[in-house]
Amino acid sequence: MNGHRGFSVLRSEAVGAVRTALVSAENLQLTLKTELSQEEQHLKPHTHTNGGPDETHTKGYCTEVNDDLKEMLESNKESLKLEAMKRIVGLIAKGKNASELFPAVVKNVASKNTELKKLVYVYLVRYAEEQQDLALLSISTFQRALKDPNQLIRASALRVLSSIRVLIIVPIMMLAIKEAASDMSPYVRKTSAHAIQKLYSLDPDQKEHLIEVIEKLLKDKSTLVAGSVVMAFEEVCPDRIDLIHKNYRKLCNLLVDVEEWGQVVIISMLTRYARTQFTSPWKEDSVFDEHSVRAFYESDEEKTRDETEAKAYVMDPDHRLLLRNTKPLLQSRNTAVVMSVAQLYWHLAPKNEVSIVTKSLVRLLRSHREVQYIVLQNIATMSIQRKGMFEPYMKSFYVRSTDATHIKSLKLEILTNLANEANISTILREFQTYVKSQDKQFAAGTIQAIGRCATNISEVTDTCLNGLVLLLSNRDETVVAESVVVIKKLLQTQPTQHSDIIKHMAKLFDNITVPMARASILWLMGEYCERVPKIAPDVLRKMAKSFTSEEDIVKLQTVNLAAKLYLTNSKQTKLLTQYILNLGKYDQNYDIRDRTRFIRQLIVPNDKSGALSKYAHRILLAPKPAPVIQSAYKDRDRYQLGTLSHTINTKASGYLELSDWPAVAPDQSVRNVEVIEPVKEWAPSLGKTGKSKPAKSSDDKFYSDSGEEEEEEEGSGSSSSDDSSSSSEESGSDAESSVEKNSSQSSEESDKSSSQSEKSSSESDTEKKKRKTKKPLQKKTVKPTAKDSDSDENRNVAKEARSSSAEESSSDSESDSDTDADSGTEHKKKTKSKAKPKVEVKSNEEVSLLNLDDFTPAPVTQLKSSVLSPSLLGDLEGLCLSNVSSTIQVSGPAFVPEKSHDLLHRMTGKGLSAQYQFPRQPCLYQPTMVSVQISLTNTSDHPLEQIHIGDRSPTGLNIHCFNTIECLEPEASVTVSMGIDFNDSTQAANFQLCTKEDHFSVSIQPAVGELFLPITMTELDFHKEQGKLLGMNESSATITMAAENMTSQPISRPVATVANLGVVPSGQDNVHRFAGKTASSGAVVLVTVELRELSTALITINTEKSVMGSMLLRDLKQALAQA
Amino acid sequence: MIHSLFLVNSSGDIFLEKHWKSVVSRSVCDYFFEAQERASEPENVPPVIPTPHHYLISVLRHSIYFVAVIQSEVPPLFVIEFLHRVVDTFQDYFGVCTEAAIKDNVVVVYELLEEMLDNGFPLATESNILKELIKPPTILRTVVNTITGSTNVGEQLPTGQLSVVPWRRTGVKYTNNEAYFDVVEEIDAIIDKSGSTITAEIQGVIDACVKLTGMPDLTLSFMNPRLLDDVSFHPCVRFKRWEAERILSFIPPDGNFRLLSYHVSSQNLHPLRSTSLVAIPVYVKHNITFREGSSQGRFELTLGPKQTMGKGVEAVLVSSQLPRGVLNTNLNPTQGTYTFDPVTKLLSWDVGKINPQKLPSLKGSMSLQAGASKPDENPTINIQFKIQQSALSGLKVNRLDMYGEKYKPFKGIKYMTKAGKFQVRT
Secondary structure, three states: OHHHHHHHHHHOOOHHHHHHHHHHHHOOOOOOOOOHHHHHHHHHHHHHHHHOOOOHHHHHHHHHHHHHHHHHHHOOOHHHHHHHHHHHHHHHHOOOOOHHHHHHHHHHHHOOOHHHHHHHHHHHHHHOOOOHHHHHHHHHHHHHHOOOOOHHHHHHHHHHHHHOOOHHHHHHHHHHHHHHHOOOOHHHHHHHHHHHHHHHHHOHHHHHHHHHHHHHHHOOOOHHHHHHHHHHHHHHOOOOOHHHHOOHHHHHHHHHHOOHHHHHHHHHHHHHHHHHHOOOOOOOOHHHHHHHOOOOOOOHHHHHHHHHHHOOOOOOHHHHHHHHHHHHHHHEOOHHHHHHHHHHHHHHOOHHHHHHHHHHHHHHOOOOHHHHHHHHHHHHHHHHHOHHHHHHHHHHHOOOOOOOHHHHHHHHHHHHHHOOOOOHHHHHHHHHHHHOOOOHHHHHHHHHHHHHHHHHOHHHHHHHHHHHHHHOOOOOHHHHHHHHHHHHHHHHHOOOOOHHHHHHHHHHHHHOOOHHHHHHHHHHHHHOOOOOOOHHHHHHHHHHHHHHHOOHHHHHHHHHHHHHHHHHOHHHHHHHHHHHHHHHHOOOOHHHHHHHHHHHHHHOOOOOOOHHHHHHHHHHOOOOOOOOOOOOOOOHHHOOOOOHHHHHOOOOOOOOOOOOOOOOOOOHHHHOOOOOOOOOOOOOOOOOOOOHHHHHHHHHHHOOOHHHHHHHHOOOOOOOHHHHOOOHHHHHHOOOOHHHHHHHHHHHHHHHHOOOOOOOOOHHHHHHHHHHHHHHHHHHHHHHHOOOOOHHHHHHHHHHHHHHOOOOOOOOOHHHHHHHHHHHHHHHHHHHHHHOOOOOOOOHHHHHHHHHHHHOHHHHHHHHHOOOHHHHHHHHHHHHHHHOOOOOEEOOOOOOOOOOEEEEOOOOOOOEEEEEEOOOOEOOOOOOOEEEEEEEEEOOOOOEEEEEEEEEEOOOOEEEOOOOEEEEOOOOEEEEEEEEEOOOOOOOEEEEEEOOOOEEEEEEOOOHHHHEEEEEOOHHHHHHHHHHOOHHHEEEEEEEOOHHHOOHHHHHHHHHHHOOOEEEOOOOOOEEEEEEEEOOOOOEEEEEEEEOOOOEEEEEEEEOOHHHHHHHHHHHHHHHHHO | OEEEEEEEOOOOOEEEEEEOOOOOOHHHHHHHHHHHHHOOOHHHOOOEEEOOOOEEEEEEEOOEEEEEEEOOOOOHHHHHHHHHHHHHHHHHHHOOOOHHHHHHOHHHHHHHHHHHEEOOEEOOOOHHHHHHHEOOOOHHHHHHHHHHOOOOEOOOOOOHHHOOOOOOOOOOOOOOOEEEEEEEEEEEEEEOOOOOEEEEEEEEEEEEEEEOOOOOEEEEEEOOHHHOOOEEEOOOEOHHHHHHHOEEEEOOOOEEEEEEEEEEEHHHHOOOOOOOOOOOOEEEEEEEEEOOOOOEEEEEEEEEEOOOOOOOEEEEEEEEEOOOOEEEEEEEEOOOEEEEEOOOOEEEEEEEOOOOOOOOEEEEEEEEOOOOOOOOOOOOEEEEEEEEOOOOOOOOEEEEEEEOOOOOOEEEEEEEEEEEEEEEOO
């Protein structure tokens, strides 16, 4: 033992000294190895066991076990090592110290065995802090792993590296985090977001650098990363709200797809954000309060409209966006998510919308006890302010005998809060049952609740009082005591006619032993002694007898009673009072002595007592205000609901205050995203087509005023600048906001572009429209972010949009479906309501015209988001794609099918016939579009004028229209090209082909194969890409082929006919490879056709667009089997 | 977020600890033990306990307290939900979540905890992903592992977490492709003394066991989706589609999972009359009396079926917490067995199946403590039962379709009604 102690002293000295001490280590029969690490390890056990509380007698055993383990770790057998590590982990789990094995363990850090490695990681993370020098030995292993081609290995290396809490490696961690933050794999980026917090807690000095990384990661578009980076943001720099602006809309749109834990964090951050950025939606909404109970699915927009019309408040569209995008999360299975949405609505939504969270909150009550506890607490706070929200669900708060006590009292609290004139009888009946509960604490709580109901609702005060008096004869002491206390409070509020109750209580006095109850009765006697002139002195007499054995609180009240009686009825009680005051004078408790002394001076007139005694009567018998019985949950909502601080009702460390609404909203334009971001690494690898230049110029020409576009792009901040063009008279009226300006401008532009400018609608009309256009418009701007759309959902959306209304709101695709439907219907209503006051009866057609005007801005905005023009964009992408093999390039089509499809038959087109075909050229207008050639022929006998494209659906559909054809002579034909962004779905693009007189609805239905662009790549790249797209991204099928098709030429032919894919040179004869990417999102599509014996072939398709993959597979199967 | 986790058993021993950030001394649990001592019942321990430097958030499951140590502000439900998810995962892995099971599998437990949280923030909580990372222990594998020294950590790195469908693992293959759905409804009710219903509501879940090869895309439609207006979904369900068409469309996780849970309150069964109630499948006739001054009390209980849609009521179990004054009981059941624990005063009667012709009853006397006064409340009776092949709300699945794969799966749907918190006040 002495030796050990010696070591610990030595250990504290310099390392050199430690080494010399090794000599004595030998005395301890520890095998000395040559390596330094081991030497130190031998030192460790002693320093440790000495310091620890686990002292001496176990140490011998420990060392023995540890030696054993060490031997196993050093053996060559993997299984022994593993076994040893398992036992070590067992020790750690039990909280036993295993730090002395560090050197032996750390050697295995580079082991090939996954499980062994994992266990070593577990160990390392636990002990690295204590064994800093040794931990450094493992760092190089992690540094190597950080470069591993496998993303999961990179991620886990970063995870462990950042968990090692050793200050020296901070620079290494910083470097690793920075690198990982720009890793290709979103999973690694997620890990780096986690590492940020770890590094920050290790070394807060790194804050500035870390904020840079956070800023970078916030821009990330992966749902995997979003939650983690927001978490890092909250921990490192929650005050840097400015970092959120540009990402706000993206976060809102991604929210539904983020994993559940991330959702909670993002929602609570956005709640804080919104409170600083938007104005309060609560102004004067008392008007709406009562017809506020709306059906769950009713349109939100409509409400906004109500409000807009009633008063000046207009909800910021971004504010609305947040509310709308969080609503579906009320359906989450994760209770934390539901709660966080509920608190968001509570703190942000207009008062009349908050109640949509009720049902979901009540549903949570079915969950575990702990969940119930938290949810009930929050409901308790809410129900104080908004009874109406939970009143319909009152029965869900009925108490069951099996509930835990704290659950019971919370339910009681809520029931009390919900009580009103209408339901009080039901609640009181329920309370009656509770009073009889075997859980006496709960019964006492119920009595208090009854008291609160009685004070709040004057109609039932008498009933409650009578009920409580009955309880006075209850056998249980706590019940009686509680009743007395509550009755006392109640009587105080209306003491006039209740002398019998006081008498009744006086009778019970002897049987009541609970001090608080006795004290209460005494107080009542004293206070109302004039009403019970006979009984009061008698009670005092009894008290005088038992004074010495009473509790302090009772003694104090006895003194009070005596004093009051002395003042009112001194004849009878003078002696008694003096007796009691004498007893009190010598009481053990100084409070009682003090009180006695004070009272004596006050009431008994003597020469020393000053002027005060004259006022004794007024002092002691002053009318006292009735106590207000109020809930413990009143004002709890000063803390954000759902937080820890709210639960414990004190500020928890790290609690972030929810700021008050700003009086004036800060600049909204900060959230506009102006420049298209170079999207994900794998995003469209757009070839630099030579034709992009003319494309730009044609754009410019089409939209006539390129300067204006420029302006828009700059964030449309200033309000005067965009009035430049013809709109001055309109913009005068709508000094609303810059965003609106922006939209006004675009709608205006659309007015110009589509010749159907609407003359009849008045100025105010247009303004209103604009306000609405603003919404889809802004969605547009954020659009490129929400690009991982599930094509399945696309289909849904389309259906929905079609079914919801015939008119076309500018829906987009994807997650905003309900939005669009909403805005569509909203619009309809609005147009109607507008029409009324103006007397001018509008025909249906006019309505649709209105729509046309409203929603044509779509292409304009789309353009805005990519103002950079294809060529510039191409360049940019080329730059950011440097990590993807440069050999992947868009190539020309291998084969262009001549087939053209009918778009409009001449009969239906009243002489205008149209056909379309896919030229399979990269679209000039926008990289994400598919180019379509349309040949228009005039078969009639008169010239057709002003042929152009009108309304389209689905509304978000992005079409680059051809220039209006001013005139088409009879028998003449013209070929125009247009671009359509099919959004990687085969859903038909519907639009109207208009002439001056008519419009015809037409639709273009692309085959899946037309949605691709061919790319060339080497076989090696092909394999690499294929490797990334395994699993669910792969679909395959075996087919039987005709024998003559077994050579390469006939294979590539049908494939090329079906799909616009490029041929990849193949080293094997029997394997044919084709590659392409989807036009809209640029996802790589790889097709492999492997010929096998017996004329079978295996078709494999790898793409992350699995739906497209399976459709393509179906087409290919058909084509190859036919051929 | 979550700093450390301690597992405490019912006798107050910490049998497992895990730290995600720096180590927190286990003495922090003393505050928890204090609270535990103050609480009369195990479940009365408050879920959130503030201590000077930390906050303890605990859940109690299977008589194990899972105590999480928190250092700064975090939504408490976040932690609670996570802890429950941990318990669910353990249960999934070991079949039961007991102290013994956890101790036996301490390595797996540690590996799981390591994967589930990174720096206190949840990382992988989907059971499908976890199972890819760490293979659940089976007897066979344990034997094989000890012989060959191989491991239960997956060699294959998981793909699910990285894909668009994070809840499903890839490369699923079955020889028998089957998809089973259980519609289980629990009825929560409070019946008052006179037999009238005070409150009744139905809590339903659809649990699925899907073993399908590849990447199937399923749609499930209902005959009467109107009933489902208060639902929560597994993340796999496409919410938009549900909103638009009232059809459940989803790519299922592999294996067992809860597809959705729903709540049917009396309101949405009869939208016009909010007072109308859920059908109550059993009734209870009771006569429990204590007489003043007598040391005897009478106990009579008869059960009968009512509104059961022609299905038999099975697995009936009656339990009641008798007042403290009751010393012992002397009862006669017409069927089944009954027990009375004189210490906890818990009476339980395992009835079995209710025969409508011969209603089961339990009659007899209770002996009371001499001289003790008459208990002022009659005991509450809790009833459990099952009704097979019917969902009380009337919810019916219309059809199940599969897209994306070619084979024909075997499909099955089962309905069941159970009693949830079914209480009769007497």
